[in-house]
Amino acid sequence: MLDKFQKHIHTTFPFLLERKFYIAVSGGLDSMVLVHLFQQMKCSFGMLHCNFQLRATESDEDMKFVLAYAAQHQIPCEVQQFNTKIYAEKNKLSIQLAARELRYQWFEAQRQANHYDYILTAHHLDDTLETFLINFSRGTGLEGLTGIPQQNETIVRPLLPFSREAIWHYAQDNQLQWREDSSNASDNYLRNKIRHHLVPILKELNTSFLDSFQNTIHHLKEAQEILQDGVALRYQEIVLKQEDGTLRFDLKKLLELDHYTSYLYQWLHSYGFTAWQDIFDLVHAQSGKQVHSDAFILLKNRASLLLFSKESQHDKRHYFIEKGIEYVKEPINLTLCNVSYPSYTLAKCIFVDQDKIKYPLVIRKWEEGDVFYPKGMKGKKKLSKYFKDEKFSLYEKSTQWLLCSENQIVWVIGKRQDERFIITENTKQILQIIQQ
Amino acid sequence: MLDKFQKHIHTTFPFLLERKFYIAVSGGLDSMVLVHLFQQMKCSFGMLHCNFQLRATESDEDMKFVLAYAAQHQIPCEVQQFNTKIYAEKNKLSIQLAARELRYQWFEAQRQANHYDYILTAHHLDDTLETFLINFSRGTGLEGLTGIPQQNETIVRPLLPFSREAIWHYAQDNQLQWREDSSNASDNYLRNKIRHHLVPILKELNTSFLDSFQNTIHHLKEAQEILQDGVALRYQEIVLKQEDGTLRFDLKKLLELDHYTSYLYQWLHSYGFTAWQDIFDLVHAQSGKQVHSDAFILLKNRASLLLFSKESQHDKRHYFIEKGIEYVKEPINLTLCNVSYPSYTLAKCIFVDQDKIKYPLVIRKWEEGDVFYPKGMKGKKKLSKYFKDEKFSLYEKSTQWLLCSENQIVWVIGKRQDERFIITENTKQILQIIQQ
Incomplete structure (x- = not known):
């Protein structure tokens, strides 16, 4: 009989059963459950393990544990050591972001080099909740509240609808072994504060909070999809890409929209603009006025706004x-x-x-x-x-x-x-x- | 010199300075600040006070305090006593919802009877945050996260961008008196749990959390506006209101949309439907299949979905x-x-x-x-x-x-x-x- 985990995979990711994929394995509870699950389903897959060398001998013990499991079960396994601290310093990233970049870069390189189709990660519902709350605590938009995607391109997250608790029960029922990550208790201050202090209160206020949260995320994702749809629709009506790459926003049409400032925000935020009031003022400003982001210029030019990169301004070619x-x-x-x-x-x-x-x-x-x-x-x-x-x-x-x-x-x-x-x-x- | 409160009113609600309005006054900190603010601005307004008779003599003391203030400052003041518990039982509402209904019904009746233009309430940023977290804890959609509106029709909330702390400082600076509501500490379990346990953690995680939260709310409101815009646009394309009031959804056009289930949800949720999977299945079901909400029927009829009220089904008129x-x-x-x-x-x-x-x-x-x-x-x-x-x-x-x-x-x-x-x-x- 299929358990609820297997059922979910059969329903949502049937293609996995016939493809080659890697599972990203830290050696912790979640990834060991993911590995066991696909062993039960008789899939053929490989394992990828990152050693970020952030927790001295512990990191090495994790790596040995994963390698031993792979050997015992005859699962192909690649490991990679990273000098995460140096990478973080060099690229001015937090340790967490550095580890993230290194991980996904290496996963993708391995996938392509060995002609695998997908990378599976063991993210689950509690991860989504923590990400929601991290973004919420810092201030965010709708996108920041819609959680971790089930699949983007080659990354698949089969455990996403399941709670940490459900995953723990699976591990118990199947007598699995895993490594506890000591960084859960120390490394990442914000995530752990949220996990150990904020989330328990929410679960106390509503005994089926995780189910409610799953519905919330579902509604927000739907809202985001419709929003993107509407934004794209209006973009087609109002924005014209000129031959030289400049985007021309037709102000007459723009001003006919009830919420033109919201549309401008949606269209422009990925260009690195932050001075939104200046941009909204630009709509009614004199021709020639402009607002700059790091790499782009937005210019009022008669009945249009023109968006072009600063680089295009300095075309030195002859x-x-x-x-x-x-x-x-x-x-x-x-x-x-x-x-x-x-x-x-x-x-x-x-x-x-x-x-x-x-x-x-x-x-x-x-x-x-x-x-x-x-x-x-x-x-x-x-x-x-x-x-x-x-x-x-x-x-x-x-x-x-x-x-x-x-x-x-x-x-x-x-x-x-x-x-x-x-x-x-x-x-x-x-x-x-x-x-x- | 105008303080930040007065500036906000001059910028956002200049019309208030020339109109007649009531301020809803509980006698607590927030409403007393609101009253004082408009006294400073030499506005002419009246006060409305509800006595919900939920806290025995305390409720009466609140009422006396408000009446005394009104008399001392020669502000017209109406008070109304409600038998909230009986109203709640009769209408199967929680005490909070009953009080809310009674309050706004009476406000509106007073406003119309005395030809006033607006009702002002003293909701502030912490109220918005608590409402966000209440809805979030129960599970909600985008709408439930966009907070309390600054203005809807005749209700205006001039303190909405300000924190409870800023309002408290205003009261201190102006040596105001107010009544502490003992129910803050007991009555409303969920709101108080959120106020005293959840919010402090969020403020600890991010020292400028309330500012971040205000940005979040701003982004979500914008998203909601664009979403409504897109939903209305597609509605015009796909839904036709027939002469008899039935709504006809064109399935061919609907199925051309990338996220048609999201649109169906947006269009249908106000009709009280909850069985979403059944509705989504209906799209591909045999002609004649139907899904019911309490008051409405959604029927698959050839290449359409038809939405009509159950009442219209039982037209007994001759x-x-x-x-x-x-x-x-x-x-x-x-x-x-x-x-x-x-x-x-x-x-x-x-x-x-x-x-x-x-x-x-x-x-x-x-x-x-x-x-x-x-x-x-x-x-x-x-x-x-x-x-x-x-x-x-x-x-x-x-x-x-x-x-x-x-x-x-x-x-x-x-x-x-x-x-x-x-x-x-x-x-x-x-x-x-x-x-x-």
Whole structure:
């Protein structure tokens, strides 16, 4: 007869029975139950054990215990030692986060190298509750309250609906052995405080608290799913990805939403923004105002908000056009052709004296100190002054391409030609350059 | 200089300064601070005090304290005594819920009778936290975690962003007096357990826990708003309200959604359904299957789910048609006219011998024991048998109208005429009845 654990696996993860997977095994209660469970179900799997070397000889004893179990039961087993403290220092992470990163990186590497399909971990309902309460105690959003996922991509957590107590009973019933992790009682102050002080009160207030909590998590996950659905739906209506990667938010449509600030939060929080009031003010601010995150800029530009990375602002690349090239596709579309006479019918087109320019021509962004000789004006002008006079926004400046001959500007592309390269009555060969 | 309390009111509730409102005053710390605050702001307001008679002489002392304060400061004050225990027993409510109902009913009655605009209550951030934790301890959904609203219709809660501690400091700074509610220490077991045992641990784990909590609540409220928005959007696409009030859920469109079960939950939970798995199964069930809540029925009917109240199933009303009436609008559209000869061009139309029927004609739903003589058949048939043979669903039976002469069925409207009333070669006057 199948017990409730086996039933759950048959119902929720039937694919596991026919696939190759690793079980992540610390040697503690939860992972030893998980191993035993899949042994009972006659699955073929391997074990992965991490030695984080955080608890001196204890860590080594854990490793020996796991290796001995694997040998006795003829289960393939890989172990890996990590210098967790050094990794944490180097990457400015807490010990917990460092161990987590190292663990999952190694699991995934092992999985891929040995062509396994899944990694199984022994997370359970009490873990979900503790994670909920940790996030809640620190302040969080809906996502932080929806708990640990049953499955994300290749990570599967078959024990997630079961309580620590149920898992302990399984271990008792099957006379399993496991290693107690002494860090449960000391290492992780916050989690242990929650486990030993907060959770017992909740269980006392409601004798079926864990069942209620499971329902809560279920409702919150559903809410999160609908929310994501709605956020994606509105995104399609309001946000347009431009060719250069910039996201353009249509403010007219945005302001028609009842809760536009909530949508902005949902769309922008993964870009590292934190100054939400500034962002909400930006909607009604003057064109040109902007809010920065570490890596991104959000700019008010007329009836839009534009979102682009700071990196895209500093595109230092030069694109070269050799003599004879007729079509340029990167970074913008240009057509170059020799013509017998100028015909001014195209909006974004210039005529250049072939003898005045030097190949390769260069397409690049503006640089500090650029000057040019605007066509029809006497003398030179700083490009920055030209941008200012023409009321270029920061964004427009950053996306403006220049066509240059050596380091001289031939064309502020699509905007203004340079006087030095124009055709005259002495011009022998006319080059027409068209922006498309 | 405005303090932070006054600033909050100026920013968030400027309309209060020009309106008439009552403050709900228990005599405790929070409500006395609220009263003092609006006195400082030179607002004109009244006080409402409920005496729930739950704590013997203490309740009376509270009332005297509030009345004395009102008299001393010349503030209009109404008090009301309630027999809370009897109300709770009669309505099968907990004492807390009974007091709550009585309170808000009386507040609203006072407000309307005296043409006041708002009722102010002194709920604060710690109340929101306790409500969050009460709901969480029992199991809840997103809504149960979004806290107490700052304003719903005529109820305004100006102290909601402030902690109990901040309010206590205000009372100290202004040397206010208030009554300690002894029930804080005994009456409400769950709330007090949470206040005195759970909350202190959370505050210990994070010294700025209340600020974090306020952010959490803010994020959850935003999530809830977007969720409602998305739910409403999909509702418009998928749900159609029929003329008779039945809601029709289009299953084809529903099944195109990634998380249709979550949407069903959102749309249906206010109708009192609890058997969610049964509802989700209904989507793929045979036509005719149904799930009941206390007051509603959800029925699978071909490519739809139909939602209607049980009451609408038992519509016992009779609608009468007097002689000479040419148009009937309720409960369905019928046209009656005398014609010289029958012309069978309309789909839903019968011809009746005027001399065979008796006025007033009756339109009604089917009743137990109904029989009729289906036109073209010999003899009579139980209506229930006819419904069964014609494969009427429960829903179709419940929405089927009958046209009767006295208690004899003349027409199963739109479906089958009765043989007894048909025209023959002896008919003198033909009545044509058309369903539109």
